[in-house]
Amino acid sequence: xxxxxxxxxxxxxxxxTQRLVEQVVGERALQARIDKVEDMxxxxxxxxxxxxxxxxxxKVVHSGGVPSRAQVxxxxxx
Numbered sequence: 001x002x003x004x005x006x007x008x009x010x011x012x013x014x015x016x017t018q019r020l021v022e023q024v025v026g027e028r029a030l031q032a033r034i035d036k037v038e039d040m041x042x043x044x045x046x047x048x049x050x051x052x053x054x055x056x057x058x059k060v061v062h063s064g065g066v067p068s069r070a071q072v073x074x075x076x077x078x
Contacts, residue, residue, distance in 0.1 A: 002032040002076075007043045007053030007063070016066045017052040024072045 004021060008014025018036060025032045037043060046055055050064030054075075061075055 002030055003057050004032050004034045005037050005046075005055040006034065007037045007046060007048050007055065008051035009038050009040065011051065013066050014052040017054065017062075020067065020069060020072055021054065024069070024076060028076055030076060 002025075004025070006014065006018045006021060008017070014036075018034070022034060025034065043051065043053065046053060046060055048060060048063045052066065053063040054061050054067065056075055062071065
């Protein structure tokens with residue numbers, strides 16, 4: 001089971017990032033738990049200063065702006 005966290009306060013970019021990650025996970029039929037983290041103190045603990053951020057299995061893979069579909073697909077390749 002892949003543990004995915006979307007870090008953000010609920011802005012449009014954060015929502016778009018969450019939708020994109022959910023689409024790719026669904027298309028690949030991956031077993032994943034996707035959590036939304038909106039608490040700024042929790043976000044800062046990950047070292048993310050610009051949202052949205054994405055954490056996969058405890059590792060920050062993205063922060064600031066909506067990632068491209070190709071980036072998201074790359075996170076789950078292999």
